[in-house]
Amino acid sequence: MEIVKRMSKIKHKIAVMSGKGGVGKSTIAVNLAVALSKKGYRTGILDIDIHGPNVPRMLKIGKKDLIISAEGIVPVKVGNLKVISVQLLLPEENSPIIWRGPRKTAAIRQFLVDVSWGDLDILVIDCPPGTGDEHLTILQSIPFFDGIIMVTTPHEVSLDDVEKSINMAKHLKIKVLGIVENMSGFVCPECKTEIPIFGSGGGNKIASKTNIPLLGNVPIDIASKELEDVLLIENGESETSKRLLKIVNKIENIVLKREE
Amino acid sequence: MADIPKDAPEHCPGTDSGSAGKASACQGCPNQTICSSAKPQGPDPAIGEIKNRLASVKHKIIVLSGKGGVGKSTFTAHLAHGLAADESKQIGVLDVDICGPSIPRILGLEGEQVHQSSSGWSPVYVTDNLAVMSVGFLLSGPDDAVIWRGPKKNGMIKQFLRDVDWGEIDYLVIDTPPGTSDEHISTTQYLSQTNVDGAVLLTTPQEVALQDVRKEITFCRKVNLPIIGVVENMSGFVCPKCTTESVIFPPTTGGGEKMAADSNIPFLGKLPLDPRIGKCCDEGKNYFEEVQESPATLAFKSIIDKIKDYCMKRREQIETDTGEENR
Numbered sequence A: 001m002e003i004v005k006r007m008s009k010i011k012h013k014i015a016v017m018s019g020k021g022g023v024g025k026s027t028i029a030v031n032l033a034v035a036l037s038k039k040g041y042r043t044g045i046l047d048i049d050i051h052g053p054n055v056p057r058m059l060k061i062g063k064k065d066l067i068i069s070a071e072g073i074v075p076v077k078v079g080n081l082k083v084i085s086v087q088l089l090l091p092e093e094n095s096p097i098i099w100r101g102p103r104k105t106a107a108i109r110q111f112l113v114d115v116s117w118g119d120l121d122i123l124v125i126d127c128p129p130g131t132g133d134e135h136l137t138i139l140q141s142i143p144f145f146d147g148i149i150m151v152t153t154p155h156e157v158s159l160d161d162v163e164k165s166i167n168m169a170k171h172l173k174i175k176v177l178g179i180v181e182n183m184s185g186f187v188c189p190e191c192k193t194e195i196p197i198f199g200s201g202g203g204n205k206i207a208s209k210t211n212i213p214l215l216g217n218v219p220i221d222i223a224s225k226e227l228e229d230v231l232l233i234e235n236g237e238s239e240t241s242k243r244l245l246k247i248v249n250k251i252e253n254i255v256l257k258r259e260e
Numbered sequence B: 001m002a003d004i005p006k007d008a009p010e011h012c013p014g015t016d017s018g019s020a021g022k023a024s025a026c027q028g029c030p031n032q033t034i035c036s037s038a039k040p041q042g043p044d045p046a047i048g049e050i051k052n053r054l055a056s057v058k059h060k061i062i063v064l065s066g067k068g069g070v071g072k073s074t075f076t077a078h079l080a081h082g083l084a085a086d087e088s089k090q091i092g093v094l095d096v097d098i099c100g101p102s103i104p105r106i107l108g109l110e111g112e113q114v115h116q117s118s119s120g121w122s123p124v125y126v127t128d129n130l131a132v133m134s135v136g137f138l139l140s141g142p143d144d145a146v147i148w149r150g151p152k153k154n155g156m157i158k159q160f161l162r163d164v165d166w167g168e169i170d171y172l173v174i175d176t177p178p179g180t181s182d183e184h185i186s187t188t189q190y191l192s193q194t195n196v197d198g199a200v201l202l203t204t205p206q207e208v209a210l211q212d213v214r215k216e217i218t219f220c221r222k223v224n225l226p227i228i229g230v231v232e233n234m235s236g237f238v239c240p241k242c243t244t245e246s247v248i249f250p251p252t253t254g255g256g257e258k259m260a261a262d263s264n265i266p267f268l269g270k271l272p273l274d275p276r277i278g279k280c281c282d283e284g285k286n287y288f289e290e291v292q293e294s295p296a297t298l299a300f301k302s303i304i305d306k307i308k309d310y311c312m313k314r315r316e317q318i319e320t321d322t323g324e325e326n327r
Helices: A002-007 A025-038 A101-114 A133-141 A156-171 A202-210 A222-226 A239-256 B032-036 B045-056 B072-084 B150-163 B182-190 B207-222 B255-262 B275-283 B295-326
Strands: A010-017 A043-047 A067-069 A072-074 A076-078 A081-085 A120-126 A147-152 A176-182 A214-218 B057-064 B091-095 B115-117 B120-122 B124-127 B130-134 B169-175 B198-203 B227-232 B267-270
Touching: A002 A010, A002 A101, A010 A025, A010 A133, A010 A239, A025 A043, A025 A081, A025 A120, A025 A147, A025 A176, A025 A239, A072 A101, A101 A133, A101 B150, A120 A239, A133 A156, A147 A156, A147 A202, A147 A239, A156 A176, A156 A202, A156 B275, A176 A202, A176 A239, A202 A214, A214 A239, B045 B057, B045 B150, B045 B182, B057 B072, B057 B182, B057 B207, B057 B295, B072 B091, B072 B130, B072 B169, B072 B198, B072 B275, B072 B295, B120 B150, B150 B182, B198 B207, B198 B295, B207 B227, B207 B255, B227 B255, B227 B295, B255 B267, B267 B295
Parallel strands: A010 A120, A010 A147, A043 A081, A043 A120, A147 A176, A176 A214, B057 B169, B057 B198, B091 B130, B091 B169, B198 B227, B227 B267
Antiparallel strands: A067 A072, A076 A081, B115 B120, B124 B130
8 A cells, every 4th residue: 555655646657677687777767767857757766676776876876875754765866866776775885685585575665665756757667687576576566557668689689588578568467668779789989880799680670579669779879988977868969869869759758748 | 692594594583583484584595494394404405415416516617797788698608618628528507597598599509498307307418518407498488488586486496406417517607697686595505515616707897887796796705605706798899890999888997807806806807899709699609619719719718718727726625625634
C-alpha cells in the first residue's frame, strides 16, 4: 500500500533495461532524465543497480548524506532533477554490496516505500543487467508501469541477452516501448571513416524480430568523453547529441504527451 | 559470543541464536535450512561433494568484474582457447552467468545440449581438449529467459559445480556475471575447499568501470579469493584505414594500471579494441585462429602466459608448503 501511495504521485514510470551489461543503460537513462527535466518535466531518476550504481558519478554527485524528512528520504537534486541511488547510502565509495537476492528485494522495496519523490511527471528507473531479483521486484511492485526502454549494442552477443529481457517483459505483461541501439559506430576523428567497432544492424534486427520500434541509433562520441562528460545531450553540435535528442523526443511523445 | 559461520551474511544472528534461520538476515544464506531445523547438522554437505568432484581439476580461475560489458565472457573464452592451444592440456569453461549466458555463442556451441550419464553431466566439447558447461545449453532457445530469483540461481550453480563430470583437467575457467551477488557468493562459497588459484579482474579504462571493479576487489578480499591480476580491455583503438589511435574509453583517472597499483595487485596487461574480436564472438570463432598476428593477439598471449606462470608458481608453493608440513 505504501508503495502504491508513493507511486500515485508519479504520473509516469519507465525503466531503462538490457539483459546485457555495459551497453549504456545508465548513460541513456541519465541523458534521458536530464533532457526531460530541462524540458520542464518534474523528473526523477532511481538507480537500482545495487552492485554497480553509476548514476551519481555520471551526474557528478560526490559524497552526500541523504536527508530524512518527515516525508521520508529526500532525493538529491541536480538542477531540477531528483536523484536516488544506493551509491548515496554507501559509507565509502568502494564498498561493495555483497547481498543475495532476498536482501536486494527488501532494499528496493524499502526505496520504493521510503523515498519522498513528491509529485513527479516521470520517474526513470536505471536497472542493472540481467533478468533477476532487481527487475522482478521493480516490475512487480510498481503499479501502472508505462513501460521499458531496452538498450542494446549492435553485437549479436548483446541481442541474445536483450531478447531474454524482452521475453521477461512479455512474461510479466509489461510493455517494451522501444529499443535504443547504443555504440552504433565510431567516426575516426582523423580520416572520418565510420567504423562499426561493435558490429552493425543489431538494433534493426531485434526491432523487426520482436516487432518493437527502434527509437534510434547512438554513435560513440569521444569528444564528450575526453571532457569526462557523459552528458552527451549537452554537446548540441555532435551527431550523438542530435540522435539522443531525437530519441528523447520520441519517448516524450510516447509516454508524456499521449492522451491519459 | 554467537557462532557465525564464515559463509553467513551480514547481521547473522548466530547459529546458536533463537532466531537462527528465521531472522530477515538469514534469507538466502546457504545454512538457513540447517539453522531453522531443530537439529543443526553443520555446513552445506555440497561443499564437501564439490571438493571431491573438483579434486581432478588442477587449476581453477574465476573471471570477475564489478562492471558489465567489459569483456569477461570474451576474455574467458579466449583464455580457454589460448590454454587449449597446448593440446596436451585439458581445459574446462564453466559459465555461471545464469541470466545472460554468452559463452555458448562465443565458443560456437549454440543449440548444443547437455547429456547426463551415471558419472554426472557431460560438458559440451568445442575441441577435443576444451569442454564447456553453461545454463545456455539447458534452454530451449537463445532468447529463452531465465527469470530466477537468487535461491534458484544458487541451486543451479551448486549443481554445475557438483554434478558436471569434467574428468582430469588442467584448467577450469569460470565466467561470471557482473556484480557481487548470489552467483559470486555461491561460487566462492561452494569452491571454498577446492583451492581456487585466483581471480582475474576485467575492466575498461574509464572511471565508471573502475568504480565498480574496485568494489569487486574488496569482495575478493572479503571472501579470501586471491587475485591473479587486472586486465584492462578495450584500451585504445587503431583506425584500420589511417592507423590513427583513438581512445574510446578515456582513462581519465589512470585506467586499470593505476587502479591495480593503488590496490596493490598485479596488472596483467592491456587489450586493445579490435572489431574483429567482437565479430569472432558473434560468430563463435576463435580470434587467435582467425587473426593470427595483431596487437590484440600479442597482448592476449602475453596475459595468458602471465596467468599460466602464476598458476604454476602457486602450485609449486603449495607443494613446497605441503612437503614441509609432512616432514
